[in-house]
Amino acid sequence: MKQKLLWPALLLTVLSLTGCERDRPTATAQIKPHLVEVVRAEVKDISVTRERNGSLRAIQEIQIFNQEEGQVSELPFFEGDRVEKGQIIARLDDRLLRSQLTRAQALTRKSATDLAQIKDLVARKLTTQNELTRIETELAVAEAEQEALQTRLSYFVIRSPISGVVTHRNTEPGNIAERYSHLMTIADQQTLITEVQLSELLLNNLQVGDEVSIQIDALRAGKSEHQTLPGRISRIYPDINPLTRTGTLEIALTPVPPGARAGQFVRVTLTSQQAERLLVPFIALRRSVEEEYVFTVGANNQVQMTPVTTGLEIGDQIEILDGLEGGELVVIRGFTNLRDNKEVKIVNAPSATEPLPLTDIENTP
The missing domain is CATH 1.10.287 (Helix Hairpins)
Known part of the structure; x- marks a missing residue:
């Protein structure tokens, strides 16, 4: 009889304890802060170096045509022969x-x-x-x-209009040359030139006469050291390609080193004049369909989505032309779920970030 009374009492005790546990207030869940790493946007007085590829060609190349029809009676010069200005290079009957x-x-x-x-x-x-x-x-x-x-x-007597070297001989004595036939080609190879394409953002920092460095792969074949040759900008073309936003530079190689020939592959290294540029790491740049932007951190530790206009890529940095003034803290890591006006916590010291590089060499095919 006592055992029957004990079980209901035990059950009431367990239910009472369970109810007490449910009535206890739960601990408030802590919200984890959004962690970001930042760098400070800085203005640097730097020069920019670019390497561009091209092919050598003679500064002047003349194709010789006959103005009268006739049989070729004399053609004394062959490929590689040098001729002087005014010298007879062909006769017709x-x-x-x-x-x-x-x-x-x-x-x-x-x-x-x-x-x-x-x-x-x-x-x-x-x-x-x-x-x-x-x-x-x-x-x-x-x-x-x-x-x-x-x-x-x-x-009927054809004289060389320039001093140079015969590069092509297209007929032989005894052949009938119809009017305006291409008889030969003469090139002035005292100066060799090449043309390279360069971004419009750098053209304004270059001038005719600026020195450049030239490397000719054919001349350094089999050599342990890379031979650098002096060159200069001889012409800057006035037009800009509207599709690529690049302009054309003419580079003169003078004096011509032994072994240099028209048609050879060259590498041209150009260094622009020093200019103040506002740079941030390239990884800080975000893109949407309509614009480019970066996240900046304000004094209240809230991020702002700041639209920017970008310029040159310099190594792992990107130039900011508009949108930043310098000194802003720019987010470089922690973009997941990051949005405008969100409060963040900076986990690195901006003053301890590595300095931005002062020059950059870009190799492009």
Whole structure:
């Protein structure tokens, strides 16, 4: 009988304890802070170095064409031969044209004799003024034809317009050269040039006459040391490609080193003048469909999404043209679930960040 009364009492005790546990207040859950790492955006007075590839070509290359049709009678120079300005480099057979010139000269002499006689007759009023005019016209036509034939004859002797080296010889003596046939090519290789493309953001920091470094792979083949050659900017083209936003630089290699030839592959290293640039790490840059932006941390430890306009990539840094003024704390790590106006906790000391590099070398194909 006592055991039957004990079980209900035990059950009431357990239920009472359970109710007490439920009535106890729970501990408030702590919200973990959003951790970020930052760097300070700094303005640096730096120069930017870029390496660009190109091919050498002669500063002047002339293709020689004939203006008159004829058989090639002389072509004394071959590829690699040097010619001087004004030197005869080709002759065409001009015998037919010379016979036409002889006839024109004879007609000129006859017209001159006739004119002298008719003037005497006009003075004595033995002929009309119209006859004098006719003879004068015949003489003028004969002289003009003679002059035209002499000019055409000069085209049968072809002289070099420049001093240079024959790079192409496209025909042989005995061949018939139709009018405007390409006979040969002469190049002035005293100075070799190359053209490279460069971002519009760097063009304004370069000037004609600036020195550059040039490396020619063919000259350093088999050598342990890289041979650097001096060059200079000889021309900056005024137009910018609207698609690539790049401009063209002409680089002159002078003096030409032994072994350098037109067509060789070259590497050009350009260094811009020093300029103040605001740089942040590239990993800080965020992109959306409409804009580029970075997250900056304010005095209240809240982040702001700050739109920026970017410029040059310099190593692992990116230039900021607009949006930042310098000195801002920019988030570089901790972007997961990061949003505008969110409170964060900085886990690194901005003053302890590594300094930004002062130069950059970029290799592009």
